[in-house]
Amino acid sequence: MDWLFFFEISLAGLGTGGLYALTGLAFVLIYKATRVINLAIGELLMLGAYLFFGFAAGLALPHWMAILLTLLLAAVVGGGVERLFIRPMLGESPISVFMLTIGLGSILIGVVELIWGPNPQRLPEFLPTTPLFLGEAYLSSKIAAAFAAAAVMVVAFVLVFRFWRGGVALRATASDQAAAYSMGINVPQVFSLAWVVACVIAAAAGMLVGAIGGIAPTMGVFGLSVLVVVIVGGLDSVFGALVAGLLIGLLEALAGAYLGGEYKLLATFSLLVVVLMLRPYGLFGTHEIERL
């Protein structure tokens, strides 16, 4: 067995897994706080990548400024979407809200095609491109940088979620909305906060994904891969998203290397089936008991 190859493949898989985990976090956050399965997360990610493209390539702003403006605008988009589309749907059937997010995804694709056109583009290089070797093992510098950025964001988010007052309110709302209301927590504001933070995370993931694979209006399909991640991890588990992201990244890489690229999705979906059979609420999801 070529252990160096195994090590390199594993590193590459964990790098990709970091991106899955970051995007999965955006997905879980919205579900945890609002019980909305947001299928537009991939398109929000795509929008983030295009906003960065617009600032960095279109307006030729410095990269740091383009990143900040992208995150800021993503927050505005998140707040706007929640206030205009999601909040009026409060109390409606979950299927209606689910469908609304599908429609939102289509709208975002249309808007991006109108502004930037349908052609694939490359983002300006803002991640390091110098080769990175750990001993003899090669790791793509972009993947390493993206993993590091994702890790920093995840840790920052977990700390905020754990200790910041808004984060505590978010957790309280996720646990029990009625109790949160009775304790004086402004639940609608918490919903807005969840969408704002999730859109910022999605935009950051979009910039990282776009820096590696290029951007196109269809890149939102990445969000569908992440749907598998959050189902495996547990729809309402932040920890589950992190673990499942890394696990699926690793699994895909190993399947691709040793079985062939055509087995990557097969391996992922086989894992999904097994997890759903053994733990229908995901590896770390809340096991809800319905009492009749």
Next chain:
Amino acid sequence: MTEETQRQGERPVSPLRRRLLGYAAATALAGLLGLAGQNQIGSAQAAEEIVFGGSIPLTGVFAFAGEGVHAGIQDWVQIVNEGGGIEGRMLRYEPEDTAYKVDASVAAFKRITSQFQPNLYYGDSTAFSKTINPELERNGRMIMAGASFATELNDPDLFPLQFMAGPDYTEMFGILLRHVADTQPGARVAFVYSDTEFGRDPIEPGRERAEALGLEVVETIVTPPGSVDVSTEVLKLRRARPDYAIFHGYVQAPIPEFISQARQMGMETRFMGTFWSMDHTVVMGMGEVADGFMGVMPYRYYYDEAADAPMLERIREMRPEYQSTAYMQGFLTAMLMTEAVERTLAAGQDLTGSNLKAALNSIEDFDTGGIIGVPISLPGNSIPVGRIYQADTAAQKMVPVSDWIRLDQTGG
């Protein structure tokens, strides 16, 4: 009842009312006659015009190509019509957007064929070409070409009324491999392709072709559709150490990341692509890593100022800004189709699908005005001709690095 009492029983009609009724009747009659006349004119127009229908992907994932194809067909139709049409009959281009969805393409085909009687049709995908084939044969009035270069379509027995304005994907591999064998006999090659019908198309026949040319296929790497990171695949490629790696089944991503990581690892592999990866904008959009990227292209690029390419000069006059290789494909497709119409009419035959296809297949050593740099023939469903171009990022141009390569009917 006397005549007078009868008249008294009728309501008196005032002269004004009588006049108004008269005008109304006259107007209605004139309207009916006019409508009938218009219908006659419409029928006459329909009979005289030659309709070119199209299921064109103007939106959706393939819009970058659809826009070019659309412009190319439009321009050729304009050139023909400005020249008086074909034997006095004008061309009429009737496109409809499909968003690159088969159901929408089929619906567009049904709408266009029910409203007009197209003799020429452009389809947007392999799936559409295969789906509509029985209907095309049942209709029997038209020939069809399209955006697909699928090997499967290059079978005149199964697809008797279709063709492609270039080499099929297997022939593209054949042209690339011929160049590799000529440049570096016995070279090690790898194929990198997407796990789609498009991607898988030329892989197995390409492997056979490579072996026949004395080349060694050291690795075939498949990537799932839409994959972002290709680190795993590049690591596999590094171990295979090929002299050449041919990408197929992609437009742009993940080619630049692939090349970038391979360069970071110090690999000296030369990377190649097929038609849809080879547009100037797509290649230059890859950035610096594109420098030296090669591929097969059946058409000259828009900015080629070769002396024997007057048609490119004409295109540049019509459209001063860069036009894609998809534009050239649409333009040449329309040119070949109208050539078939011209030959059919000149022979005094009806414009049926089989007559048009026979006329198309009679094309031999045809001058495309320099769009393809050598005279072409179309004995079957494809034109197995192409040339290897290489990206020069400093000059921001695709430059030819081979002569025109023509394969024989066996692909050799």
